[in-house]
Amino acid sequence: MTAAEHAAAAGTATAPADRIAVALDVPTLDEARALAGTLSGHVGWFKVGLELFSAHGPSAVEAIAAYGPVFLDVKLHDIPTTVERAAARIAELGVGLLTVHAAGGRDMVRAAVSGLGDAGRVLAVTVLTSMSDLDLQSIAAPAARTQVPSLASLAVQAGAPGLVCAPKDLVAVRRTVGDDVLLVTPGIRPAGSGDDDHARAATPARALADGADLLVVGRPITRADDPAAAADAVAAGLTGA
Numbered sequence: 001m002t003a004a005e006h007a008a009a010a011g012t013a014t015a016p017a018d019r020i021a022v023a024l025d026v027p028t029l030d031e032a033r034a035l036a037g038t039l040s041g042h043v044g045w046f047k048v049g050l051e052l053f054s055a056h057g058p059s060a061v062e063a064i065a066a067y068g069p070v071f072l073d074v075k076l077h078d079i080p081t082t083v084e085r086a087a088a089r090i091a092e093l094g095v096g097l098l099t100v101h102a103a104g105g106r107d108m109v110r111a112a113v114s115g116l117g118d119a120g121r122v123l124a125v126t127v128l129t130s131m132s133d134l135d136l137q138s139i140a141a142p143a144a145r146t147q148v149p150s151l152a153s154l155a156v157q158a159g160a161p162g163l164v165c166a167p168k169d170l171v172a173v174r175r176t177v178g179d180d181v182l183l184v185t186p187g188i189r190p191a192g193s194g195d196d197d198h199a200r201a202a203t204p205a206r207a208l209a210d211g212a213d214l215l216v217v218g219r220p221i222t223r224a225d226d227p228a229a230a231a232d233a234v235a236a237g238l239t240g241a
């Protein structure tokens with residue numbers, strides 16, 4: 001299947017709003033709750049990241065879960081036993097998607113999948129887009145174009161049902177792992193809006209055409225005057241409406 005055929009098939013199966021994970025990157029639980037309340041029904045997932053989780057821990061997940069499915073983005077990376085035990089505790093919170101670093105290796109990814117069990121799906125992060133090839137060289141790591149596909153394959157072989165990758169890597173990663181893996185991408189900016197701090201942002205339609213299943217969108221929705229309308233506009237952008 002080509003990337004475009006994948007997008008067409010995927011587009012018919014899932015409502016556009018369900019393809020949006022809104023990043024609740026706010027410091028307080030009150031702000032997160034208010035956003036989740038406003039956006040409930042307009043997005044498919046609420047992403048709780050390190051900021052909110054560091055401030056409020058499990059109560060942040062429990063509070064947000066009242067409004068919709070929770071995607072916990074804490075990018076676990078430790079020895080397999082520790083990751084398995086952490087993932088098992090996270091499973092008890094009712095998390096539907098959990099990120100880990102693919103660079104933790106095969107056994108660590110397998111441990112995360114085992115710990116989370118049927119409660120949710122593990123998403124393996126390939127290479128952080130904040131790392132330039134020079135940064136990678138400075139830690140004796142291969143360039144991203146080599147590392148991303150090999151880490152993607154490793155994670156999928158270890159049982160990860162999904163991956164997080166940058167918009168520019170979607171086509172190569174989709175080609176590497178096939179159609180059955182959930183591809184999640186941040187760095188999404190609606191056409192005509194600014195890029196904020198993303199070096200290479202993609203529009204929702206571009207990311208979908210390139211093979212993404214789920215789009216992580218933060219500030220274009222959360223900082224909009226009307227976050228629900230902004231989320232609806234992103235969803236409309238997915239159908240070309």
Ligand code: C5P
Nearest residue numbers: 023025049128129186187216217218219
């Ligand atoms: O506000 P914005 O749409 O840029 O938010 C993007 C979200 O995706 C943030 O929560 C950020 O941590 C996350 N993310 C990213 N780029 C990556 C990985 C994660 O922007 N490479």
